[in-house]
Amino acid sequence: MSSDLTDSHTNDNHRLHEAILDSSDVHQFLDELCQHAVRSLSLGEQVLCGVTLLRDREGATVGSSSDYARKMDEIQYSFNDGPCLTAAREQVVVEVPDIRREERWPHYAEIISGHGLRSILAVPFDLAGDAKAALNLYSDAVNKFTAPAIERARTYANEASRSLRLAVRIAQHSERAGNLEAAMESRTAIDIAVGIIMSQSQCSQTDAFSVLVRASSHRNIKLRDLAEQIVANSNANSKPATHFD
Known part of the structure; x- marks a missing residue:
């Protein structure tokens, strides 16, 4: 060449x-x-x-x-x-x-x-x-x-x-970053939903999470999807936002 x-x-x-x-x-x-x-x-x-x-x-x-x-x-x-x-x-x-x-x-x-x-x-x-x-x-x-x-x-x-x-x-x-972001968004929705259940039921974080898991299993719906529904029903702004630095 x-x-x-x-x-x-x-x-x-x-x-x-x-x-x-x-x-x-x-x-x-x-x-x-x-x-x-x-x-x-x-x-x-x-x-x-x-x-x-x-x-x-x-x-x-x-x-x-x-x-x-x-x-x-x-x-x-x-x-x-x-x-x-x-x-x-x-x-x-x-x-x-x-x-x-x-x-x-x-x-x-x-x-x-x-x-x-x-x-x-x-x-x-x-x-x-x-x-x-x-x-x-x-x-x-x-x-x-x-x-x-x-x-x-x-x-x-x-x-x-x-x-x-x-x-x-x-x-x-x-x-990997996309998977991490999705995981963090999922965690955000679940944490907010747990907080809502704690406030409504006057229970501990552990008990609130157990309630969420049982409801997810009973309704045959993914934990994140159920969490987002709970957040949406309690907030007119709907889907929770995850903020990244």
């Missing part, structure tokens, strides 16, 4: 890294990563691109160049096997020159070819740790991914891995 092309890839992926730092929406960034991959690899707009991430041994598309590209990835997940999952799991490049001649995944190949796709290239990202991912490229042309194209894709995935690692960490942090 020429130094000019290497410098071009390096500059592009530096911009990707800066983009994820500036992005407020990780999923939008990952979609843009796929669109950027197609442009950067000079593969043409007809090529579909997705990013498969393995979590708890299950595959999920975390970014795609289009809704159709995402659907093509999801076909593979229904079989829990295929070129993209193999690339991510085994950290190897997987090329399918003509899906109609593919023997490794016959049922998957039949369905994919029914969508008019002919060749597939899956290249692993280097995420380090337990997370694994692959860049998935689909084309309606046989032998679309030539040796130079495969090498460009391999180089691109290697250089974009740093940005993807950061995106995955941000997404995981956001997910």
Whole structure:
């Protein structure tokens, strides 16, 4: 690879890294990563691109160049096997020159070819740790991914891995933060409801909480939902608010 092309890839992926730092929406960034991959690899707009991430041994598309590209990835997940999952799991490049001649995944190949796709290239990202991912490229042309194209894709995935690692960490942090916020909101509603029961029944906090739990079980309703109902019935402002610093 020429130094000019290497410098071009390096500059592009530096911009990707800066983009994820500036992005407020990780999923939008990952979609843009796929669109950027197609442009950067000079593969043409007809090529579909997705990013498969393995979590708890299950595959999920975390970014795609289009809704159709995402659907093509999801076909593979229904079989829990295929070129993209193999690339991510085994950290190897997987090329399918003509899906109609593919023997490794016959049922998957039949369905994919029914969508008019002919060749597939899956290249692993280097995420380090337990997370694994692959860049998935689909084309309606046989032998679309030539040796130079495969090498460009391999180089691109290697250089974009740093940005993807950061995106995955941000997404995981956001997910944990979202779960924490939901838990805190749930706790807030329950605490307020317990206070209301204590005031109305002139009982202790422990007894009030027991009343709430028994009512939740008797009515077959989640504790948080019952708590929010109690708060709403006692307050015209309805749903309790949780404040974060």
